[in-house]
Amino acid sequence: MLACCLAIVLMHKYIWCMLIKRLTTSDERITARVISDLKQKSATADDAHIDSLLRDNATYLIAAIENDEPVGFLIAYLLPRLAENRPMMLFYEIEVRESHRRRGVARAMIDKLCEYCREQHVLKMWVLTEESNPAAMQLYEATGGVRADGGDTVMFEYREF
Secondary structure, three states, X not given: OOEEEEEEEEOOEEEEEEEEEEOOHHHHHHHHHHHXXXXXXXXXXOHHHXXXXXXXXXXXXXXXXXXXXXXXXXXEEEEOOOOOOOOEEEEEEEEEOHHHOOOOHHHHHHHHHHHXXXXXXXXXXXXXXXXXXXXXHHHHHHOOOOOOOOOOOOOOOOOOO
16 A cells, blocks of 8 residues: 545544655655755755655655645655564654644654554664653654663764764
């Protein structure tokens, strides 16, 4: 299943419909809009970068699209395991346009990623966030995320190469 439609119904009236899908090589224009409109305002990505991103089978770029415009994205990476024949999924980032927050868009994109995880027989999916980000904490708990043990976990970043 490549796409799903998220419909919000209130009092038996159709309110809106949004496409939630993993972007593919036929979605170059939407991907460019995700990058320029949602990821980094006024940023652009060249065609070669977009093509490479969309062709990478381990990259899961999921978008929420309303009226042919991206209103949210989620990016995750399928990671092979050394000692086990089941991959893990690194849920790296999620963003929803401010005008569309608290409407189920983030949840729908996470649900779509979980669907792909089931299809790929993923061992586990993980995401990092900070205690100082209560919106993310609530979202991840509400979508089935369980806080991992290990309160002493520390992340190191390497930026100088």
